[in-house]
Amino acid sequence: xxxxxxxxxxxxxxxxxxxxxxxxxxxxVSRVGMISLALSDLMVGMVYAPFALHMSLGKQPIIKxxxxxxxxxxxxxxxxxxxxxxxxxxxxxxTVSLPLIYRKHSSTKKCVVIVSVAWVFxxxxxxxxxxxxxxxxxxxxxxxxxxxxxxxxxxxxxxxxLIFGICSVIIAVSNVRLYKIATRHVxxxxxxxxxxxNPEVGSGVSKRGRRRxxxxxxxxxxxxxxVVVTFYSCWTPLMTYKVFTFVDRSDGPHGLGFGLVWIAMCxxxxxxxxxxxxxxxxxxxxxxxx
Numbered sequence: 001x002x003x004x005x006x007x008x009x010x011x012x013x014x015x016x017x018x019x020x021x022x023x024x025x026x027x028x029v030s031r032v033g034m035i036s037l038a039l040s041d042l043m044v045g046m047v048y049a050p051f052a053l054h055m056s057l058g059k060q061p062i063i064k065x066x067x068x069x070x071x072x073x074x075x076x077x078x079x080x081x082x083x084x085x086x087x088x089x090x091x092x093x094x095t096v097s098l099p100l101i102y103r104k105h106s107s108t109k110k111c112v113v114i115v116s117v118a119w120v121f122x123x124x125x126x127x128x129x130x131x132x133x134x135x136x137x138x139x140x141x142x143x144x145x146x147x148x149x150x151x152x153x154x155x156x157x158x159x160x161x162l163i164f165g166i167c168s169v170i171i172a173v174s175n176v177r178l179y180k181i182a183t184r185h186v187x188x189x190x191x192x193x194x195x196x197x198n199p200e201v202g203s204g205v206s207k208r209g210r211r212r213x214x215x216x217x218x219x220x221x222x223x224x225x226x227v228v229v230t231f232y233s234c235w236t237p238l239m240t241y242k243v244f245t246f247v248d249r250s251d252g253p254h255g256l257g258f259g260l261v262w263i264a265m266c267x268x269x270x271x272x273x274x275x276x277x278x279x280x281x282x283x284x285x286x287x288x289x290x
Contacts, residue, residue: 002049005045005049005265005266006045006049006050008266008269009041009042009044009045009046009049009265009269012268012269013039013042013269013272016035016038016271016272017035017038017039017042019289020034020038020282021035022288023281023282025281026281027095028111029091029095029110029111029114032114032115033084033091033111033114034275036114036119037088038272040077040080040118041267041268041271042268043073043077043080044074044078044268045268047070047073047074047077048070048074048261048265049265051067051070054066064136067136067138070144070145071136072126074144074145074146076122076126078264079159080118080122081267082167082168082171083117083118083121083163084115084118085171086167086170086171086174087118088114089170089175090170091114092174092175092178093173096178097181125158125163128155129147129152132152133151134147135147135148136148139257149245156246160242160243164235171227171228172228175227176228179225223274223275223278226274227274230267234263234264234267235264235267237260237263237264238261241260
């Protein structure tokens, strides 16, 4: 299972980074955001999977430095991945809902802000740990190392709220609002098409333009709703499990930790599947690459 997940994460996200660079029809902010997200997802797999493979080979000695790196980098890149999704979702929402105001700002500046916040903010959250005594714990069930949450309970709660909580709200609200906007737009176009007394509707060019638009917006809506559903489906069970074990002060049911950790890891390649299924531009770029 671990080997398959690792191969899918590496192959899928490398393809995304290469294809998105070649697809010039996408806005600059979207391209940079997708590449940044793919890079963080790639690093999540590169951090967790090799360590778990090493431990799954048998009773291997737990190397302390490797355990610390597995813990810190795993949490960091997972947080960066969530922040990238939140930043990209917020950018799409602002572009659609506040076009006149938001489009005044340079695309390059927006890229710098989104990527910088996504990669720097999670790193800043680790600063408080430098002033405390670190306690690590190896979870045999999921074959991962993590901080002793009981010892670092204040930091753990803050990370769950600041990273998972805030990012979840931004992703959900932005994409749900975008879905509603796209749905209203499609309904308005269909209503205009039914209004045959309107002279503008009689224009063949106008009709073709509206058909293309009405075909595009349901696709965008499907991508947005799929992104939200996959994000919550993969990460919410693990976060709930972490909170439960933190409150209950136990390691949880045997085998459950492994399943939930690796379901969350699967999210690192599910975005690739979403792009392939719903994005014609991505499929076209992938065909040219292959």
